[in-house]
Amino acid sequence: IKFQHSCFFLPKVGEVLLPGDEFCFQTDDTISLTDPGRPEKVVCGPGLRRSGDRLLVCKSGVLRHKQPNMFWMDSQQRRYVPAKGETVIGIVTVKSGDVFKVDFGGSEQASLSYLAFEGRPRGTVGDLVFSQFIIANKDMEPELVCMDSSGRANGMGVFGGGGLLFIVSLGLVRRLLAPHSEVLADLQQLFPCELVLGMNGRLWVRSSSIQQTLVIANLLQSCDTMTAQQRQQLFRRVAQGAL
């Protein structure tokens, strides 16, 4: 007796899909007595929803797959929707009671408690804060913390003197944060700089001079919609004409 299952969606990985498209996951009833039982669990990432044994696409984009059973839609977006565990750059807007109110570009402001820092909370209205979401769902006010689960700051906290904050699309930030990122490799060959990447589409850069800072900011904003070749051409031109 062989264990057979037919997946209708595997050939579609890497294809462009639109909202309303569906996949069906069907298994035959025969189960082998010698094969280990494989539970058919599928993990839906962003852009996919589950309904019964079908997966519905709800955002247009490219379908991606990661072994063994994770699927998600790779889509372009400019507006950030908070998700638990993601690190973002926010701007402190209100300092009241024992809580900071931080604007991260979402539909409401997040709260950051004074106790959620490793040392003393240092920050005034208008400062930049690099923190991660500890509560982020559609029903509650989002909450940020500036320390990880063991209580250490780990690079998070208030920062910002001497640099420039600018906004890019969410897709570019994901590409920069990917392992072996080509964009980051190209950027490292230009000039040394300090870069903070917030997953809400906000980047902060500081280099040894104001001119270099502006060059890097303009490069990152314009390489959003370029192909790899165009981007490498642009970076090479800047490196040759760099002041």
Add this chain to the structure above:
Amino acid sequence: MEACGSSSVSLREFGCEQSLLSRPDGSASFTQGDTSVLAAVYGPAEVKVSKEIYDRATLEVLIQPKVGLPGVRERSQEQCVRETCEASLLLTLHPRSSLTLILQVIHDAGSLLSCCLNAACMALMDAGLPMSCLFCGVTCAIDTDGQIITDPTAAQEKESRALMTFAVDSKDRKVLMSLTKGSFSVHESRAMSAICFRSTIRWFFFRFYLHITDISYF
């Protein structure tokens, strides 16, 4: 737009461009022949407490005419577009936030409402808002001879005795919204909706629009 027999349907040349504005979260421009509409979407963003809904997003649609201030006609068109969008967006995923859709009429040469619906759908897709299905709009007119014309021009609309606009969804091919003007028989209305469904099949080859934003990840 040519008058069509019972088996052939022809539409004016249509085109679309996405992400052409830098400030909104999503934008698109849709052109049908000479009619052109530009759409911009902002959201999910902050909402005023007086307008917030506890379990869904608040969708606001604004249609700006080419000349003058929006009037009663624009308000009724806004209501049609808003009801269509609310039927296809997954609003429960963003409670207590606002979605704003602004449609600017660049030129009106007939079939304006269906052009607005198509531009709205393209802009919502560009903004990455979660939707359960896509939708498209088609306009149909019956002229004085009883011939059914799809995608009429402004001159054909003026001479027609009945005008129907349908919004059809992409998943089940069902009608999301219909707006009718003029007098027609039940038989004629059935014929018009059948022709509209056939023409919507052509609209749904939108995949090439995604290749405009085909960015190589990793």
